[in-house]
Amino acid sequence: MNLAYTLRLADDALIIGHRLSEWCGHGPILEQDIALTNTALDHLGRARSLCQYAAAQYNAATAEEKKNSFSSVAIQQLTEAGKELTEDDIAYLRDGWDYRNLLLLEQPNIDWAFTVARAFYYDTFNYYFFTHLKNSSDSTLAAIAEKSLKEVTYHLRWSSEWVVRLGDGTDESHNRMQQAINELWQYTGEQFVMNDADNEAASTGVGVNLAEILPLWTARIAEILQEATLSMPPAGSWMQQGGKEGRHTEHLGYILAEMQHMQRTYPGMEW
Amino acid sequence: MTNDKLNNSKNEWPLWEVFIRSKAGLDHKHAGSLHAADAQMAIENARDVYTRRMEGVSIWVVESKHIQASDPGEADSMYDPASDKIYRHPTFYNLPDEVKYM
Numbered sequence: 160m161n162l163a164y165t166l167r168l169a170d171d172a173l174i175i176g177h178r179l180s181e182w183c184g185h186g187p188i189l190e191q192d193i194a195l196t197n198t199a200l201d202h203l204g205r206a207r208s209l210c211q212y213a214a215a216q217y218n219a220a221t222a223e224e225k226k227n228s229f230s231s232v233a234i235q236q237l238t239e240a241g242k243e244l245t246e247d248d249i250a251y252l253r254d255g256w257d258y259r260n261l262l263l264l265e266q267p268n269i270d271w272a273f274t275v276a277r278a279f280y281y282d283t284f285n286y287y288f289f290t291h292l293k294n295s296s297d298s299t300l301a302a303i304a305e306k307s308l309k310e311v312t313y314h315l316r317w318s319s320e321w322v323v324r325l326g327d328g329t330d331e332s333h334n335r336m337q338q339a340i341n342e343l344w345q346y347t348g349e350q351f352v353m354n355d356a357d358n359e360a361a362s363t364g365v366g367v368n369l370a371e372i373l374p375l376w377t378a379r380i381a382e383i384l385q386e387a388t389l390s391m392p393p394a395g396s397w398m399q400q401g402g403k404e405g406r407h408t409e410h411l412g413y414i415l416a417e418m419q420h421m422q423r424t425y426p427g428m429e430w
Numbered sequence: 431m432t433n434d435k436l437n438n439s440k441n442e443w444p445l446w447e448v449f450i451r452s453k454a455g456l457d458h459k460h461a462g463s464l465h466a467a468d469a470q471m472a473i474e475n476a477r478d479v480y481t482r483r484m485e486g487v488s489i490w491v492v493e494s495k496h497i498q499a500s501d502p503g504e505a506d507s508m509y510d511p512a513s514d515k516i517y518r519h520p521t522f523y524n525l526p527d528e529v530k531y532m
Contacts, residue, residue: 188443188465189464189465190464190465190466190475190479191475193478193479193482194474194475194478197478197482316474317474320470320474324467
């Protein structure tokens, strides 16, 4: 069972998709508003596929496995009532501590530079990650990876170009891009932390050995930052982590409050 | 408000015309226009604005200022003279029976 691993990937996709969708109607120019909304929908589409797969794995699990999967009360109540989980339950009924997304992805949009920097770090990671995950021994994850890679390749092109545009632009844009690159740097290390789910998935050929991605990611980031006349934050600096274990920054609570309050207030509502 | 602020075009990205080829073998057709800082961004904006519902497989962009347009005020002299020159259509030839599909 690859439930924990699947959920991690689902949560990354769901949270960055939600963050980017916050730009909808607020983009600096119509064309970029649409571009970001397209990208947000790519991430949400991947989140759906992964949540569906996670729900299917959960529903097929033993009672013991189910008990150890989630500590969110709403999920436990459904399970105790003998109900199967759906993709929506996975997204809307888990509390923050059951979310396993990277801290990087829940960081607020702040401005265009921060939005671009966050996307740049994650898109670069995603590109190499899905290139590897394409060869997963889990055929569902491999198929999702193959589809996602095409989307991610475009995301990476978009965010890399904006880093260069702003970095190699005016003094103002250069400074703000550099500030965003510096401040988000502390959240990039977690992308490469191998936790229990990572180790188990990597050992069975399901998941990716993140140590193999780190040098690729670092080289690509360095190349683009140099082209953008930006300086790379120092290697070996302190890195935040905890998201993969369910310990989040305060920002996730606000995201979930906005995302979940309708389903929590009116359970099962549709429109 | 200063004149600069009123004159938005000074702060806006240039306008581009977008041409989309809907599938291989067909012509690029004018799809619309958009703003972009340069040609590269114009292609990408066109991808996001005009091909998100599978409308195309190829994009051309050209900055709108490079398009020279005919003057609508001269339409009478430009186009009306063609209206009674029916002999310019190739409909007056007798085709041999052996030629098919014409």
